[in-house]
Amino acid sequence: MQTRRDILKRSAIVAGMLAGTGLFPQYALAYNKSAFEAKSVADVLKALGSSAPTESKEVTISGPDIAENGAVVPLTASTTMAGVKQVLILVEKNPAALVARYDVTDSVEANFATRSKMGQSSDVYAVAITADGKAFFAKKEVKVTLGGCGG
Amino acid sequence: MADPMRIRAQAAGDKATVRVLMSHEMESGQRKDAAGNTVPAWFIQEVTASLNGKVVLTADWGPAVSKNPFLQFTVKGAKAGDKLAVTWKDTKGDTRTDEATVS
Numbered sequence: 001m002q003t004r005r006d007i008l009k010r011s012a013i014v015a016g017m018l019a020g021t022g023l024f025p026q027y028a029l030a031y032n033k034s035a036f037e038a039k040s041v042a043d044v045l046k047a048l049g050s051s052a053p054t055e056s057k058e059v060t061i062s063g064p065d066i067a068e069n070g071a072v073v074p075l076t077a078s079t080t081m082a083g084v085k086q087v088l089i090l091v092e093k094n095p096a097a098l099v100a101r102y103d104v105t106d107s108v109e110a111n112f113a114t115r116s117k118m119g120q121s122s123d124v125y126a127v128a129i130t131a132d133g134k135a136f137f138a139k140k141e142v143k144v145t146l147g148g149c150g151g
Numbered sequence: 152m153a154d155p156m157r158i159r160a161q162a163a164g165d166k167a168t169v170r171v172l173m174s175h176e177m178e179s180g181q182r183k184d185a186a187g188n189t190v191p192a193w194f195i196q197e198v199t200a201s202l203n204g205k206v207v208l209t210a211d212w213g214p215a216v217s218k219n220p221f222l223q224f225t226v227k228g229a230k231a232g233d234k235l236a237v238t239w240k241d242t243k244g245d246t247r248t249d250e251a252t253v254s
Contacts, residue, residue: 032211036211036213036214071217071218072217072218073217074221076223091215094215095179095181096213096214096215098213098215099212099213099215099216100210100211100212100213100215100216101210101211101212102208102209102210102224103208103209103210104208105206105207105208106227107202107205107207107226107227107228108200108207108208108224108225108226108227109166109224109225109226109227111224111225112210112222112223112224113221113222113223113224114216114217114220114221114222114223115216115217115220115221116215116216116217117179117214117215117216117217118215119181
């Protein structure tokens with residue numbers, strides 16, 4: 001025989017299980033949270049499963065030499081390399097280095113422009129990751145007169 | 152629901168340059184309000200662009216992308232009249248899709 005208390009207890013367990021399964025996979029599938037929380041350029045690449053990057057002339061990063069407003073720094077990352085799967089934009093001295101990650105498909109050129117926040121003057125990186133996990137980078141120094149991360 | 156995006160897609164030869172301006176607060180989670188409490192992070196996490204229904208670009212963004220984000224990219228094989236749709240999803244689970252015609 002089932003008492004009311006039993007039923008309540010069981011439905012609470014089921015609800016808990018649903019919440020557990022329903023919420024977690026969202027993160028696990030697409031968004032690489034640890035990469036976006038990594039502090040340094042090397043840690044980001046490690047979180048994405050790539051090796052240490054080598055500098056390459058085929059990757060370019062462009063942005064201003066001096067940014068007056070750190071809240072809006074236009075950065076462009078591009079590469080002419082073949083077989084690139086991902087393009088990253090990183091700011092070395094931000095609280096979390098990774099700004100954006102783009103998946104390159106056959107029907108899109110490996111050339112992306114975004115505006116980024118920068119907390120202070122720092123090196124900015126464009127990193128291209130090829131299909132076999134090799135990483136190539138280009139860097140550039142951007143001086144910031146007014147930071148855009150804190151308050 | 153957030154404001155609409157502004158999308159411009161311009162064909163030149165066999166490719167199209169796409170410029171997207173989204174309307175979003177992009178809170179980094181680093182800022183403090185007047186009372187000294189940290190403002191919780193709230194930013195666009197995923198951006199997807201598709202041409203005539205086929206996904207051409209996916210991007211993951213962190214909190215360091217600027218407020219009212221701007222994105223420019225180039226789609227190969229796009230011609231005038233094609234439909235280009237852009238979707239974003241933020242950390243609160245809010246999502247928005249807007250569509251433009253390549254011109």
